């Protein structure tokens with residue numbers, strides 16, 4: 496699993512969520528560095544979100560690995576957590592306005608829901624196929640987990656069970672949700688899990704998808 500390279504919003508320290516921002520030059524470099532660390536893997540399928548920072552990162556990795564021919568699925572289920580009304584705001588400015596503890600809860604706790612939008616996003620661009628009634632106004636990590644894990648169970652796990660390497664290129668929260676599911680981390684302990692841009696997280700599983708090895712460093 497790889498979190499996209501640095502985005503233009505990351506560089507500005509802004510909450511991003513479903514904002515469709517591109518990569519910075521640094522983000523592009525991080526994607527190439529991620530690909531170097533993944534040399535030798537022959538991924539059978541690539542999974543990403545409908546957000547371009549993840550798609551661009553996936554394309555760079557596929558290209559560097561000469562795996563351009565590998566099928567790629569772009570699913571809204573792998574989108575970053577919807578950051579609601581925090582989207583676009585500077586993270587330090589919200590610490591000053593709401594306090595460090597509240598901001599930490601919004602960003603890292605499993606159940607805290609960020610302040611909601613007044614109206615759902617319009618069904619345009621990457622969201623044009625989705626009914627306005629299922630567009631979130633904001634998501635906790637728990638809300639995002641509910642949509643992300645079914646994707647993993649339906650689309651990724653069966654391919655792993657077939658012995659095929661899978662590449663997921665997604666977002667900080669998407670990957671935190673998947674780490675929680677795959678490693679069975681508690682609702683409390685997920686608070687301490689961080690995912691850096693462009694740093695591959697590699698799991699090796701046995702035939703029943705128990706973890707054999709992982710390069711994840713816990714704090």
Ligand SMILES: O=C(O)[C@H](O)COP(=O)(O)O
Nearest residue numbers: 509510511512575602667
């Ligand atoms: O959506 C965002 O702002 C980032 O991708 C992740 O933000 P976080 O570090 O607050 O989880």
